[in-house]
Amino acid sequence: MTSLRGGRNRRSNLNIMDFIIKDIKENINWLAREIGYIILEAKSPNEYNMVRKLTGDNYPRFHIYVKPFGRAQGTANNYLFNLHLDQKQPSYAGTHAHAGEYEGPVVQDEADRIIELFKK
Secondary structure, eight states: OEEEEOSSSSTTOOOEEEEEEEEEEEHHHHHHHHOEEEEEEEEEEEEOOOOOOSSSSSSSSSEEEEEESSOOSSOOOEEEEEEEEEOOSSSSSSSSOOEEEEESHHHHHHHHHHHHHTOO
């Protein structure tokens, strides 16, 4: 497993809390369970919207978009993760704007937790 961390730099073209986990041999449902997230929807056949609640309420919650990235060997997949923390639900009906954190120690710790699960 190899992971790459973003940082909004020109070399990687990844955002701050984007990271890649390579060589996952299981399907997306297994992946969601393994990282402790539930799939809210498939935004397209290849992009999944997942969340992990931090309390019994819907917010705050970690929110992650996962999609295949590049090519892997054999039956394995590489996945690009885009992570942020939703502090509260959108303020206005019909909008997606919310109080989200895209960097910081809490988001960093969650990214590290996920990456650590796939270290071999």
